Amino acid sequence: MAEPILYSFRRCPYAMRARMALSVSGAQYEHREVVLRDKPPQMLEASPKGTVPVLVAENGEVLEESLDVMRWALGQSDPEGWLDRDDPALIEANDGPFKHHLDRYKYATRYDDVDPEEHRAAAFDILRMLEERLEAGAYLCGEQRGFADIAIFPFIRQFANADRAWFDVQDLPKLQAWLEGLITSDLFTGVMQKHPQWKAA
Incomplete structure (x- = not known):
């Protein structure tokens, strides 16, 4: 089964908090760094609103809000509670x-x-x-x-x-x-x- 995919932009605060939750959870995912003026069509197909972060889960579910990405990651594993x-x-x-x-x-x-x-x-x-x-x-x-x-x-x-x-x-x-x-x-x-x-x- 394919890994989850995260579309992210390094300096975006919403993407930062999503990445921090993914990191602490130990979740495995493919990081796709986005340049906001040159958004990849694959990201826009998954999430037409065109903002980061976007997480495409293994089952194809698309999470378009950073708090949802955080909760998804911590739902997998939340070692620090x-x-x-x-x-x-x-x-x-x-x-x-x-x-x-x-x-x-x-x-x-x-x-x-x-x-x-x-x-x-x-x-x-x-x-x-x-x-x-x-x-x-x-x-x-x-x-x-x-x-x-x-x-x-x-x-x-x-x-x-x-x-x-x-x-x-x-x-x-x-x-x-x-x-x-x-x-x-x-x-x-x-x-x-x-x-x-x-x-x-």
């Missing part, structure tokens, strides 16, 4: 309001009549809530990393990297330590290895 440390409301706040403000802060020129400072401040309010959450433990749902951490982490990293000098001097010690720990983890560095663009043989 990530599914026990989930928080759908926290992830929804990240994928909804936080992502909205992040895009308009980092990519303000793509939008009409947008004040990036205003959106940075709104996103920062959400980060303050995460900081308070981390007062109770090293991770968002306790003392070990879990589903909520990995689902949210790539977007916090993206926000921090938009102006790292500014971010590093904010009063967010718990969040900054949480972020640094995940960035320097073997899990993250492993899934950020570079792959050449995939082309059908």
Whole structure:
């Protein structure tokens, strides 16, 4: 039986969290690195919406959402118990309001009549809530990393990297330590290895 196929783009935060779950689960799959301006027809045939990640399972099932890919991988094997440390409301706040403000802060020129400072401040309010959450433990749902951490982490990293000098001097010690720990983890560095663009043989 053929291996599952993952269409991914290295720098996409949605693809990052999918790859991290696949990696921790130990799932075997074929990695197909996509260049977004030159998407392979095989990916578009599987998922016409044309966004990554896309996982095509052994049975032909197509998963087009990163959270679904994460749950699929952890449903195969969840050695660290990530599914026990989930928080759908926290992830929804990240994928909804936080992502909205992040895009308009980092990519303000793509939008009409947008004040990036205003959106940075709104996103920062959400980060303050995460900081308070981390007062109770090293991770968002306790003392070990879990589903909520990995689902949210790539977007916090993206926000921090938009102006790292500014971010590093904010009063967010718990969040900054949480972020640094995940960035320097073997899990993250492993899934950020570079792959050449995939082309059908």
